[in-house]
Amino acid sequence: MSAMPDPRFELRKITDTEWLILDHRYAPNDSRQTVACVYQVDAVEVEVVWLRDLPLASCYMSAADVLEDVQRFHGSRRAGRPVPIPHLPPLATA
Numbered sequence: 001m002s003a004m005p006d007p008r009f010e011l012r013k014i015t016d017t018e019w020l021i022l023d024h025r026y027a028p029n030d031s032r033q034t035v036a037c038v039y040q041v042d043a044v045e046v047e048v049v050w051l052r053d054l055p056l057a058s059c060y061m062s063a064a065d066v067l068e069d070v071q072r073f074h075g076s077r078r079a080g081r082p083v084p085i086p087h088l089p090p091l092a093t094a
Contacts (some may be wrong), residue, residue: 007024008024008074009021009022009023009024009026009035009067009070009071009072009074010022010024010065010068011038011064011067013063017039018037018038018039018064019037019038019063020034020035020036020037020038020069021034021035021036021038021057021066021070022034022035023035025027025054032052034043034051035050035051035052035054035070036048036049036050036051036052036054036066036070037049037051038060038063040065041059044061045060045061045065046059046060046062046063046065048058048060048066052077053066054070054073055073056070056073057069069089078086
């Protein structure tokens with residue numbers, strides 16, 4: 001089985017030091033398509049401004065790492081079946 005990147009998300013370079021992460025689940029004219037703005041801070045660090053409420057970091061080593069984290073976050077939701085919750089009978093009161 002080969003690990004294909006999720007075509008839903010795209011890392012689009014805007015300038016030499018800025019990228020957007022786009023979600024192709026939404027139309028190009030839909031403001032929800034832009035997930036994050038990524039800015040180069042120095043040679044080994046980028047900073048992320050999240051435009052969605054995601055519990056992800058705000059600093060990464062590269063823009064590609066940000067895209068990978070977004071794909072991992074959204075891919076984990078459909079990775080498997082839900083975890084069953086054991087149900088116990090009510091406690092007996094005497």
